Structure formats: structure tokens, C-alpha cells
Amino acid sequence: MKSKSNKRSPWQAVKKALLWCHHRWLYFVMRTAALPFRVKTLNTDGSKFRSRIKGGALLIGNHTGLTDPILISGTFRGRWIHYLVAENVMTPGIATSLLRMVGCIRVDRTICDLTSMKQSINALKNGDLLVVFPEGGIRHGDSVSTFKSGMVLMAVRANVPIIPVYITTKEESKRRYAIVGRAFHVKDYCSGKFPSMAEISRMTEEVHAYELTLQSTLHEILNGGKNHA
Amino acid sequence: MLDRLKDLICQVVEEDERFRNATREATIFEDLGLSSVSMLYLVLAMEQEFGVELANDTIMGFVTVGDLCDYLEANATT
Numbered sequence: 138m139k140s141k142s143n144k145r146s147p148w149q150a151v152k153k154a155l156l157w158c159h160h161r162w163l164y165f166v167m168r169t170a171a172l173p174f175r176v177k178t179l180n181t182d183g184s185k186f187r188s189r190i191k192g193g194a195l196l197i198g199n200h201t202g203l204t205d206p207i208l209i210s211g212t213f214r215g216r217w218i219h220y221l222v223a224e225n226v227m228t229p230g231i232a233t234s235l236l237r238m239v240g241c242i243r244v245d246r247t248i249c250d251l252t253s254m255k256q257s258i259n260a261l262k263n264g265d266l267l268v269v270f271p272e273g274g275i276r277h278g279d280s281v282s283t284f285k286s287g288m289v290l291m292a293v294r295a296n297v298p299i300i301p302v303y304i305t306t307k308e309e310s311k312r313r314y315a316i317v318g319r320a321f322h323v324k325d326y327c328s329g330k331f332p333s334m335a336e337i338s339r340m341t342e343e344v345h346a347y348e349l350t351l352q353s354t355l356h357e358i359l360n361g362g363k364n365h366a
Numbered sequence: 367m368l369d370r371l372k373d374l375i376c377q378v379v380e381e382d383e384r385f386r387n388a389t390r391e392a393t394i395f396e397d398l399g400l401s402s403v404s405m406l407y408l409v410l411a412m413e414q415e416f417g418v419e420l421a422n423d424t425i426m427g428f429v430t431v432g433d434l435c436d437y438l439e440a441n442a443t444t
Contacts (some may be wrong), residue, residue, distance in 0.1 A: 245422075249402045251409055252422050287403050294410060331378045331411050334404050 166239075176208045176304075176313040181351070183358045186317050188213045190300065193261040194320070195292045197344065198302035199281050199352075200270035205304055208313055209268050212302075218266045221257060223274070240265075246273065254291065261295035271341075279305075281348055286334075286341040293332055298322050299344055303351035307359055316355040318347055367435045367442075371412075378411045379404050390432030398431070417443035 178186040196209060196218075206220045219240040227233045227243040237243075242260070244253040260267050269291070271284035281303075292299045298320035306313050326332075326340040368390060375385045375398070384398060394400050400408065409420055412434070418441045428434055 248422065249405045249409070249425050250422060251406060251420060251425055254406055254410070285403070287406065290403060290407055290410075329377075331374075333377070334379050334407065337403075337407075 170207050170210075176211055176315055178212045178315040178317060179355070179358060181316060181318060181354055186212065186315075188216065190216070190266070190320075193264045193295060193297040194266055195261060195288060195295075195297055195299045196266055196268045196302055197271050197284070197288055197299055197348075198268070198304055198315075199348065200272055200275050201277065201304060201306075202275060204313075205270070206268060208304060208315060209302065212315055212317070213266060216266050218268055219257070219260045221253065221267065221269045242267075254287070254294075257291045258295045261291065261297045267291070271345075279352070281345070281352060284341050284345040284348070286337050289337045289341045289344070292321075293323050293327055293337060296323055299340075301344060301348045301351055303348060303355055305352070305355055305359075314355060314359060316351050316358070318351045321347070367439050368431070370415075371431065371434055371438065374411055374415055375408060378408050388431050390430060390435060392431045393429055394431065394434070412438065415444070416441075 180186050190213070196213070198205065198209065210218055217240065219242055221244050222236060222241045224243060224245040224247065227236055227241065233243070240260075242253050242256045244250050244257075257267055257269075269288045271288045272282040273285050276282055289299065300320050301318040302315055303318070304313065304315045321340065321344055323332075323340075326343070327336045372385055372388060375388075376382065379385065379400065388398060392398055394405065405425070409425055412418060413420060416438050418438065424437070428437070
């Protein structure tokens with residue numbers, strides 16, 4: 138949660154207003170970009186999802202294509218969302234500058250990238266949403282690969298919940314659907330000043346298992362229209 | 367410093383004899399068997415515990431436990 142200072146200088150107020158305008162403009166751009174993709178977002182009971190997430194949270198999901206970030210931005214209304222983007226996508230150039238402008242954080246998967254880890258943790262601590270695709274890359278088809286545990290480490294250090302999202306395309310209509318699951322709270326899995334890697338790994342496995350459950354639930358909703366509690 | 371570092375490794379990764387018995391010459395990834403995520407976690411914990419601030423360039427230079435100890439001995443504020 139963002140802390141509010143009681144005494145703010147006029148310049149700080151102007152900066153905050155300019156940043157708000159910048160974020161709203163970019164949010165409008167992302168929402169507009171999401172329009173052609175006609176994504177419908179559901180809860181696990183099949184009802185329409187309406188984002189009521191307050192404060193920072195880590196959104197994780199399967200990664201089926203380059204449009205996934207745009208789809209997710211269209212789902213969470215009015216929130217500033219950061220995206221973790223691989224080093225081979227954010228190569229030096231104008232496109233990378235634009236990606237940074239819309240909140241993308243470059244991660245170099247070939248090294249222990251402390252810089253991106255810290256930027257991610259700071260974004261979460263700042264009360265923003267961060268989208269991570271923990272499979273480590275785009276995976277075509279229905280399978281959900283093993284999740285890397287770095288995303289749980291971010292959530293642990295920032296003390297924010299992890300919210301799994303599953304995205305799929307209905308073959309008949311080619312419409313994209315997303316289902317948003319329950320939040321995983323760090324305190325339910327990790328304890329102490331420095332939770333152990335075993336606790337982090339266990340949380341990673343449970344989030345992955347839940348993602349598979351979301352996959353089944355969404356397919357069941359789309360194929361049978363069955364309600365789920 | 368070596369003992370404090372070994373305590374931190376055991377706390378962050380897991381309580382294991384290979385960490386307790388590690389020498390300064392032990393390599394981080396081969397001998398200790400740390401993964402990249404474990405290494406990142408250890409570095410974040412080192413920053414919090416020892417009051418240091420690390421960067422990617424610095425981490426890439428850490429090969430052995432001794433490298434970590436030397437850095438901490440030179441830069442730790444707590």
C-alpha cells in the first residue's frame with residue numbers, strides 16, 4: 138500500500154498529478170489495444186470478473202502468446218501494471234524505451250539478475266501490480282510447464298499476494314478467455330525473517346497445481362457452462 | 367564473517383552439513399549447489415542482514431564463499 142505523506146510540497150503534488158496523468162494515458166492506450174482481442178474474464182464460479190484488488194499484487198499466468206500482457210491489462214481496470222519482459226525482447230532501441238515507458242521491467246534470464254528482482258520488488262511494494270509468466274517463456278498448446286520460483290521470492294520480499302490467472306482461446310469463436318483465481322498469501326506458506334527455499338518451493342508448486350486447476354475449471358465452464366463455487 | 371555468512375545460508379537455503387562445513391574455497395554454484403534463485407535470495411538477505419547494496423556486476427564476480435566473505439568484510443555496516 139502506498140503511504141501518504143501529510144506534508145507534501147507543491148512540487149511533489151504536481152509531480153504526483155503528472156504521473157497520474159501519464160499512467161492514465163498509458164492505461165487508456167493499453168485498454169484500447171486490448172479491444173480487438175475481445176477477452177472475457179471470469180471468476181472460478183463462471184461469473185464476470187471485476188477487479189477489486191487493492192494494493193500491490195503479483196499476477197502470474199500461462200504464456201501462450203505476445204498478446205497476453207495486453208489481455209491482462211484489459212482485465213484489471215484502472216491499475217498500473219508492470220510486466221517482466223525477457224532480455225531477448227527488450228533489446229536496446231526505441232521499442233525498448235516504449236516498453237519501459239509502459240512499465241515493463243527487463244529481466245536477463247541468463248544471469249542472476251538482481252536489478253530486475255529489486256525493480257520488481259519495489260514496484261510491488263509501491264502498490265502496483267506486476268505480471269510475471271513463471272513458465273519462463275511462451276508455451277504453445279494447453280500444457281502448463283513447471284513454474285520457476287523467482288516469482289514467489291518477489292512476493293515474499295514484497296509481502297504481496299500472488300494471484301494466478303489462466304488464459305485460453307475458445308476454438309469455435311476464437312475469443313480469448315481468462316479466469317482469475319484466489320489469492321495466495323505469503324504468510325500462509327512462509328514464516329520467519331527469512332523464509333526458507335523449501336517453503337518458497339512448496340508455495341511455487343502449490344501455485345502451479347492451482348494454475349492447472351484453473352485450466353480445468355475454465356475449460357469446464359466454456360464447454361459445459363457448469364457453475365463452480 | 368564466515369560463520370555469520372554460513373548461518374545466513376543455512377537460514378535462507380536450508381540447514382545442511384555442506385553449508386555448515388563450507389570453507390572459503392568452496393564454490394557457490396558447484397560445491398554448495400545453489401541455484402540462481404537461491405543465490406538471488408541469499409544476496410537480498412545479505413543486503414538486509416549486513417547493510418550492503420549489491421549490483422549485477424558485483425554478483426557476477428562472486429565465485430567462492432571467500433569472495434562473499436571478502437566483500438562483506440570490506441563493506442558490511444552491520
